[in-house]
Amino acid sequence: MIEYIYKNRVYYRDVDQMGIVYYTRYLEYFEAARTELLRSVGLDVITIERMGYFLPVISCYCDYKKPAKFDDELSIITKIDELPRSSMKIDYEVYNSEKNLLVTGYTVHSFINSKGKTVKPPKLLIEKLRG
Amino acid sequence: MIEYIYKNRVYYRDVDQMGIVYYTRYLEYFEAARTELLRSVGLDVITIERMGYFLPVISCYCDYKKPAKFDDELSIITKIDELPRSSMKIDYEVYNSEKNLLVTGYTVHSFINSKGKTVKPPKLLIEKLRG
């Protein structure tokens, strides 16, 4: 449905003493990647929040196939493949510059209002995803 | 098989602008929790690494049911329920001080040697898990 490639350089802050990117850091990259995915279809998170919608993560998963290392330039292919109903799934694939697939994962988001109550997805989001 | 309750206080560094613990922070707590789980049966990570074994995360999952907030005192019940074969699964349940279940999750670890080659789990670990 929609797809975005987010580029991310690995710095010292990301790498542990095994010399590989610490496992939670990919999930931080995913947050940046989905923010840019939404922006790429004209939906910035600030606008969504001003409309009264918040999209907390309700579950996440990561599969670590090969490690990323310091100074790697990662490409994170970020996708929404299905129209959200009560929740929205976003998929991620992390590649290094040699096109090796390093990590796959997903996050699932609910839609809540400013009082924390679960609500339907915003119409504007549905429209943008339909394209 | 083995179980440990890891206590963790939530600080400002952990909490985002929705006023809830940022989703990757639980996975950082899990790392501390499993380190203490292993220590509780006499296996500190430094010893394991000196024996030439490393336990990288090969997959992880989190289910966020209710948010933790600033200053919450969390109890993270951490368990290994099955003897590891080629990999080891560790389960986590995060409770606040009112005994509400906030988050569940797991991490799966492989066993590699200092050259990054997959190896069998260390015997000492199997013995300690058998109790």
Place this chain on the structure above:
Amino acid sequence: MIEYIYKNRVYYRDVDQMGIVYYTRYLEYFEAARTELLRSVGLDVITIERMGYFLPVISCYCDYKKPAKFDDELSIITKIDELPRSSMKIDYEVYNSEKNLLVTGYTVHSFINSKGKTVKPPKLLIEKLRG
């Protein structure tokens, strides 16, 4: 005036590929340490914020003398030595379990209200510091 010793274990999440604690992590430890320092005199941050006061960091400094390593158990001596006027200085000294001084540093905090305006320090804080 007031002093607290905050204990902190070093985990994988804190350590970089040089095998030493990444330099910003000490400042995260400092936040936990000052939160516990204030709690030790009966002032938790939630109470301070409910009274309408926030204490953002306006400057910080760190001097890294020796590196902390994975699994080190650090003691962070945390002190307020002077009554705050327009700002409050907090000092930190980080020791390992062999009593080596690893890091010293400080943070300076201003007092703002919920609208972000600079205000005088809360009277309750002055009273608690006077002891």
Place this chain on the structure above:
Amino acid sequence: MIEYIYKNRVYYRDVDQMGIVYYTRYLEYFEAARTELLRSVGLDVITIERMGYFLPVISCYCDYKKPAKFDDELSIITKIDELPRSSMKIDYEVYNSEKNLLVTGYTVHSFINSKGKTVKPPKLLIEKLRG
């Protein structure tokens, strides 16, 4: 002597419950900024490390003037103004897109070899800085 402008977008992971960038995150940005500063004169950190040199931070300072917020696009002006002798100072100024100066700071680095012994700065670095 040398200068580089590093661009950095602020994400949820960076922002605390006051709605402002958490104070240690700027120092993480600084690490990325100085890595790119060195790369801009043809010195990537991997090359420096392969030559047997490491540049740990021995002190750092930050002055927080105005807060950065979620989704801000920051420009971090990063400079080395003096030839390093036993240590090297790097200066940083953080601006938002309205050209407001938000944060200033510096880091000081020593030069060590792979055994952790203090050494003179690498000649290649001096040459590159001289331009």
